[in-house]
Amino acid sequence: MFYKCTRIFMPRSEVGEVKSHYPIRPECQADAPKTRFKPRARKTLSPRRWQAAFTEDGHLDIAGVLKRIQRGGIHPSIRGEVWEFLLGCYDPNSTSNERKELRQHRREQYAAWKSECQKMVPVIGSGKIIMVPIVTEDGQPIKDPSINGGLAINGGVIPSSAALDKKMTRWKLSLPQIGLDVVRTDGVLVFYESEANQAKLWDVLAIYAWTDNDIGYVQGMNDICSAMIILLENEADAFWCFQRAMRKLRENFRSDANSMGVQTQLRALSGIVRVIDPKLHQHLEALDAGEYLFALRMLMVLFRREFSFADSLYLWEVMWAMEYNPQLFATYEGSNAVDINTADKKLMKQFGKFERNNLKTGKSDQKNALAVFLAASYLEKKHKQLLKKAKGLDDIVTILANSTSNSDARKELKKALNIQQKYLKKTKATA
Template sequence: MWGAPAEPADSYYEVRPECTDVPETKFKIRPGKTLSVRKWQAAFAPDGQLDIGKTLGRIHRGVRIRPTIRGEVWEFLLGCFDPQSTYEEREQLLQERRSAYEKWKSVCHEIFPVVGSGQFITAPVITEDGQPIQEPLVDQEVSAGTTTTSTDMVNDLLSKGPLNERIINWLLQLHQICLDVKRTDRTLVFYEKQENLAELWDILVVYAWIDRDGKKVTGMSDLASPMIILLENEANAFWCFERMMCRLRGNLRCTESSVGVESQLSHLAMVTQVIDPKLHQHLETLGGGDYLFAVRMLMVLFRREFSFFDSLYLWQMMWALEYDPDLFYLYEEPSSSMNESKMRSRSMCDYMKIKSDEAPLPISVFLVASVLKEKSTQLLHEA
């Protein structure tokens, strides 16, 4: 019980010393209460098949996953790999995925050479009718160390012929993605390095290229950031993020008349009405019965409400509880020759849409309800 002294969980995700107002972690890592490297490796058979049930059971019991293996564990929790696959099969699939990612990234680089250069764009480079913006107001990251500007790049692209709608829409998103990137997890020492910011930008712009919806959504950088930190290989981080987006893409879709988590908000209202009818009535009286205050919590899964470590802990707990062994089998695996539209049209995203009507409520809805229940007295007297 007394064991070794507790180790601050956030010590693995170093916060810049001048950032003193970040949320503090609620958890401590103690020996014997973690999924260690040794226990993780012992869960694999000699040929590489994973005893996923044992791993899920440990996460269900609230153990913390060591940061050095968290990325690998997440790849299984998110369905990137079939736990029944062998080491050889996963290595082959890994190479195919990396090849597919590099192919898409090369296409993006050919259109706009900043992609993959270790830099990123911070200002609009094109108008909505496909014309280059002359001398953008902020373009330091592109022009530093090179004589080629973003305007030159767009003019060079235009010299090859008129731009199609897909390219125009993609170019319009580049600086918008960067605005999010430059605000994401900036309290972490990790993002003091330009190359880490550029890697996050690259992953998001490549995803924007293959995403058939073709719309940048605020919040995606919050979801991609942990993948960059936990998975050293950029392509592996991309595919882990892509798999997560298949689960959450609907949450992030918002229009002038609706939000992507609208159905979850309705269910949150119903759950709260059952567990704390007095609080629900109070919120109704205040005009908060639509529960819109919970939109951000549900859209980016509490990334901005909890510390970096605590949000990751919650993610893996929810993924373990919601684990579906069918996710791997119903996913169209990539290959180096695969057309991205085919990949997206037959991806797990479509499977999730089919499942949405019959799937149970996500754990996140109950988590928000439990927070409201815990703070009920305070809300009734102070709100």
């Protein structure tokens, strides 16, 4: 079965208020999470401030930009282009011409990958979405009686079995799952009433899955990618922004017979709660919840389903600004880690607030990511309720779900930073 799509675009005139940037379908208004984020004068990074942050040849004052984002997020009208810097698509020390050349190179690379995928599965780029299997587990084409008079198809081609190597089979098996996830992604938004936009999301995820030889596609990636599809009109640009986001997040999606990648963060969460709230940690262990699997979804997709769409974007950009580390870019690969004792003040300002704290304490690693402290703050906020009412894992999940439905992302981030300071203080005292 294929999902037919028609090309429709969001009006370019929808700028200004947050709601007009990410309008919600009328029939979903009552049940959709409330949006709390609003651009704030002299705090939110505005279009004027953003333009003023560039020198004449295009160098970006990243320190000033980070400071502004950490105070009040990014105005929706410039969010996509700012994210490209936050996620490392571009080096802030590059010029406008250098970025123009790099953007063109990446668009050409994406086009080449898309062409490669289209040769294997012509549905890609056609405005359609695959939602049923096209190959068996051993890579054999599946017959679809509704197409071509029952001929065996493989996304539109009929290759020999010998041509279906292990990578191709795994990839083709993932395509219908991507399709099923796509049609369920952010369904409350008017943007995804356009089937063309759904197809765009499916194409990007399908091509990413082909290029990621190790992990491929895992459910939850659609929640991350959706934001890039909405923020960046050009499909190739959206792909590269998502690809850079996955550099930060892809280990969360790693899974094998023995473990899941997100377990590293779950163990870090367990260690933090053990230090800051030992009584709660003991209670959770007694409920056989000591592995903190109830927080798996929160950490895997960065609280995407705990907030409204607009609040999620605000949450992510502030977290990324706080964790910003210029050494993570390709232009810095191979360079030595920053020595906090010798680094000058100008260099240190190019790091986010959270990352600077980690550098000072020698705890700059993924397991101490801000998202983990955010999860810990939710648990501490629900300390009394969890101790009194939680009798099992289902109770924990219900209590936490109720705590996030109307949460204020700005306040929650502030609490997370307080949790970090509390944790660092206690661990330092016991060191």
